[in-house]
Amino acid sequence: MSKQFIVTPETTLAEAWERVLARVNEAVSESGHPFRYVTLATVDKTNSPQQRTVVLRDFSDDRIFTIYTDSRSDKVSQILVNDSASLLFYNEEIKLQFRVSGSASVVNAGEEYKRNWDNRGSKSPHSYTSVIPPGTEIKSPKEAYHWHLEGTPNFCLIKIVAERMEFLQLDGVKHIRSEKIVDDKEDTERWISP
Numbered sequence: 760m761s762k763q764f765i766v767t768p769e770t771t772l773a774e775a776w777e778r779v780l781a782r783v784n785e786a787v788s789e790s791g792h793p794f795r796y797v798t799l800a801t802v803d804k805t806n807s808p809q810q811r812t813v814v815l816r817d818f819s820d821d822r823i824f825t826i827y828t829d830s831r832s833d834k835v836s837q838i839l840v841n842d843s844a845s846l847l848f849y850n851e852e853i854k855l856q857f858r859v860s861g862s863a864s865v866v867n868a869g870e871e872y873k874r875n876w877d878n879r880g881s882k883s884p885h886s887y888t889s890v891i892p893p894g895t896e897i898k899s900p901k902e903a904y905h906w907h908l909e910g911t912p913n914f915c916l917i918k919i920v921a922e923r924m925e926f927l928q929l930d931g932v933k934h935i936r937s938e939k940i941v942d943d944k945e946d947t948e949r950w951i952s953p
């Protein structure tokens with residue numbers, strides 16, 4: 760067992776989940792963190808999965824994941840029709856995969872929205888302010904380079920509330936896997952076969 764792995768056969772379930780979720784928390788504030796870029800999957804209107812890379816912006820109550828996006832993007836319209844979403848993380852440094860499934864919602868007003876706009880990590884006024892909506896056909900890349908540089912017209916948050924989380928700690932052939940069923944009253948954690 761390499762020292763860098765955070766879960767070993769000796770780790771208790773509670774300790775394992777504490778360590779895994781601590782790594783997710785770190786990613787919110789550390790720009791180069793391996794868990795910072797996460798794959799978000801949604802379901803489109805033909806029931807096909809759609810995935811894309813996003814930045815993890817917040818993780819709260821050990822179950823709520825927040826990302827920032829453009830309210831005109833396909834992921835937003837998909838979530839408004841079908842709120843099923845999943846997140847996939849992989850940290851190569853510690854050989855840890857982390858998967859989340861749950862329900863997503865879009866936040867585009869209110870105190871939390873304003874706080875996130877004010878504190879957004881990317882201070883570029885070009886984020887979420889393109890004149891042409893994402894996904895529109897254009898004749899050349901340059902046609903998209905126009906922005907509304909004042910205001911927040913298309914900024915929104917996507918919040919994913921976990922219903923199930925799972926980690927897989929790789930270690931040669933002796934992998935370690937566990938799931939957590941998230942519940943308002945009490946979460947249930949168990950080891951599962953890798």
Ligand SMILES: Cc1cc2nc3c(=O)[nH]c(=O)nc-3n(C[C@H](O)[C@H](O)[C@H](O)COP(=O)(O)O)c2cc1C
Pocket residue numbers: 796809810811812813814815826827828829832833834835893894
């Ligand atoms: C490293 C990386 C980080 C990204 N972060 C975000 C992000 O935080 N929010 C976002 O909306 N798109 C982000 N994108 C762009 C998305 O992957 C995607 O291309 C875009 O959001 C359109 O997706 P959609 O049409 O499925 O909605 C990122 C792309 C890369 C490569």
